[in-house]
Amino acid sequence: MDYRKRIQELRDILNENGYRYYVLDAPTMSDYEYDMLNRELEELEAAHPEEITPDSPTQRVGGKPLQGFTPYTHEVPLESLQDVFDDQEVREFTDRMTQTLGPDVEYSVEPKVDGLSVALEYRDGVFVRGATRGDGRVGEDVTENLRTIRSIPMVLPEKLPRLIVRGEVYMARSVFEEINAQRELEGKPLMANPRNAAAGSLRQLDPKIAAQRRLDIQVFNLQLAEGKDFRLHSETLEYLASQHFRMIPHKTLRADEVQKEIDRINDQRMEYPFDIDGAVVKVNSLSDRETLGSTAKFPKWAVAFKYPPEKKPAKVLDIVVQVGRTGVLTPKAVLTPVRLAGTTVTNATLHNQDYITQKDIRIGDTVIVQKAGEIIPEILEVDFKQRPEGTVPYVLPQTCPVCGAPVERDEDGAAVRCTGAECPAQLLRNLTHFAGRDAMDIDGLGPSLVEQLVDSGLVRNAADLYSLRAPDVAQLERMGEKSAENLIAAIARSKDNDLSKLIYGLGIRQVGEKAAKVLAMHFGTLDALMAATAEELTAIDDVGEITARCITEYLSQPQSQDLIARLREAGVNMTSQAELVDQRFAGMTFVLTGTLTNWDRKAAQAMIEERGGKVSGSVSKKTTYVVAGEAAGSKLKKAQELNIPVLTEEAFAQMLASD
Incomplete structure (x- = not known):
């Protein structure tokens, strides 16, 4: 072995991971792996002291402090x-x-x-x-x-x-x-x-x-x-x-x-x-x-x-699939019991299909298990010598094991996700999102209360919120008559929200708050949106092919149609209330930065959108104007670098007031 080459290789690995661990708090290897490599470098340097240099990881105590604190x-x-x-x-x-x-x-x-x-x-x-x-x-x-x-x-x-x-x-x-x-x-x-x-x-x-x-x-x-x-x-x-x-x-x-x-x-x-x-x-x-x-x-x-991480063999008895609160299908290996780090392990996460395929994990295999970070059991490798005959590669199901809706793989990752609008496994997440401030804005309906409503059987989907009765809610923990009445009143008020809030509240993948406003203003009613084709959707600015497909797939599912029908029966508004004042900002993109004294940020954004314009969160060459309030920072600087016109609040107000 070329010890000089190995010393330099170890230094490079340890310096990189030391930086990630101590400075970025984002380690790429376990503490034990790092310790073993550091020990190897110490031993090589002890055997060849002439190779020790001041920049070696063994010659310093720790990492550099992060910037941002004194x-x-x-x-x-x-x-x-x-x-x-x-x-x-x-x-x-x-x-x-x-x-x-x-x-x-x-x-x-x-x-x-x-x-x-x-x-x-x-x-x-x-x-x-x-x-x-x-x-x-x-x-x-x-x-x-x-x-x-x-x-x-x-x-x-x-x-x-x-x-x-x-x-x-x-x-x-x-x-x-x-x-x-x-x-x-x-x-x-x-x-x-x-x-x-x-x-x-x-x-x-x-x-x-x-x-x-x-x-x-x-x-x-x-x-x-x-x-x-x-x-x-x-x-x-x-x-x-x-x-x-x-x-x-x-x-x-x-x-x-x-x-x-x-x-x-x-x-x-x-x-x-x-x-x-x-x-x-x-x-x-x-x-x-x-x-x-x-x-x-x-x-x-x-x-x-x-303590070194313990590694022990176990047999994969089965692979079961759990559906998380965000709809992601997570496979889990059921193992013969094995004692690791003071606890008995009977399951290990398999993360996703790519992980299973890469390691070629099959039901019946003998695998080597350890606790990642001393907490989560994980499978390190398969003992292929002990693989029984007749095993077959494992593939995740094509439909959700909880609700039967189709599953699809994320465009930008390895996650496979249930597409069901009323999937019970996703209920907590869906309801929390539906009630959120940027969605239906139901004051007082936070995650803990949502969980109580679900656990008590009072709510099984978003439409059930509109049939809640104050006496039933008052029986829940930390609730009373007054709190229950306030909640029911907040739910009732949400029926009058603009269509854009409902579209966003449905939780359609790829449809954020801004896209929901664009869709509501373009189609006017939820019925018109449901009847739209993918081609009609992609003809709208800011709606790409992926977003269009997510919209059409969601709205064509029986679960989604049932939910929308029940919301309609409950009296939830399904018509856009936003009206264009005029088209003076048509084709223009604004960026708001700093503290605005005459309006809050949402009000300024609404006035731009009501006049046909768009509001972006970042400055680019496509930006038409930057509206700069007090203490404007990096966005103002970038606008100046790109020669983007910068408006004061007074200049912006004059644009709004002009005929």
Whole structure:
């Protein structure tokens, strides 16, 4: 092997993935894979020290801080730990400690939370600043976002002049699953895992968004305490617990008990509310830590044991298909029970048809299973040597297994989706969308209430909303007579909405709010739209072949026609109420930017559309005018670069007022 070539190859891989992991929070490989490649590079550089260069990933502690937050220099560096991967390396560590410190060394063994490391600073008992670890010396000031974490005390019982503690911010698994379920209902991309979700949430520029993510923290180290002396690490943890910090679980043990505790933490990892990727072993005596000191990269008095992902064989007993709330068909392998990462696994996601085809997974196969990110069971590969005769390739069904409607593959992805308008599996998502502000705008009908209505059997499709009775709704959790009456009134008001809101509320694929307005104004009635051919639809500006096909397929299905018929019977308006004032803006495209003082954005957009114009969200060479309000930003700059005419609010008002 050409070791120089391999060293450079490893550096390139690790630098790229280090950037994605630490800076972008978008890793492309597991922590374990990264650790193994880093270990290989360390060993090659140790064997060939002449090849070590300052830019090697082994010569730095961490990554660069993201732009967008003020850099913060840590007074006490937030050191990383040396990783160990088996019981032999743990024994080597404890043996070194014994040789240096004597036979009576005590260790603190703690779970290693898989989150984002931060330092919290207090002055006179008041929280004043918090920062991410960054590269260990320079991080990012995220004080305002940390203030939203309820388990971080703002005021401490004891008012030390200065106190700095270190902790790990995380998103609890239960919160992660709840937020992803909500995002699925709203049709938003799902978050990849709790660690990335926590890191992304803590780096939100808007603290309100960070607050909605319900982050938590486990404090695990005292960095600095003016006016207070401690002898042991365990004493510092007890003190910090008395100051109302949420503390990491820990045990103080002798060397011969350390590995047993590491194994126990691994066996019980799913009992913690947070994800862990290892266990930390620290010398308990603070004076011994000072004696040992640190290398250029790690403290000598601690190591982090990294748990490798377990891989075990299992047999595929069946492949079943689930229909998600957005209509996507997700295949799942039913497996013979296998114990992984402390839990018994009986199922593994197969993602989509491409995944199944690529790995050639069949019913009856023996497969190798592991937990991706220590959470989700996944199939790594098929053991083709054990494949029984007579197996056949698996193909997803052509109709929805829940409602029988045809399925179709997304144009821009691997997802196969049910097209049924009344599919029970999609009911929560469809109703939430139907009631949304940009659709039928039913005030008070949010996702949690939709779920109660569905679970109680009161609503089975959107048309059922219009037959609800206040006494029935009042019986639901957190509802009363007044709230129920308000909801019924809001549902009744929605009957008078413009046709465009109904078209958007139906949830036809590829038809957004803007397209719905164009269709409503062009056809005038829902009946006319239902009678339109694909050719008639594509003749409309902004309606392409894909959108036209989605519209005709949706409106030709019996489920869709039944839903529309029931909405009509309920008295829902199916006629466009928008009338063109004139055609002065026909063929023109406007972009609105900045804060408008005379109108809100929707009102300005409506006035443009009522006069035959279009409103776009981005500036291009096709833009006719940019209307710039106060604090206009990048769109104004781009308009100036492209020589697009820019209108003040006064100039825009004059265009509206002119004959």
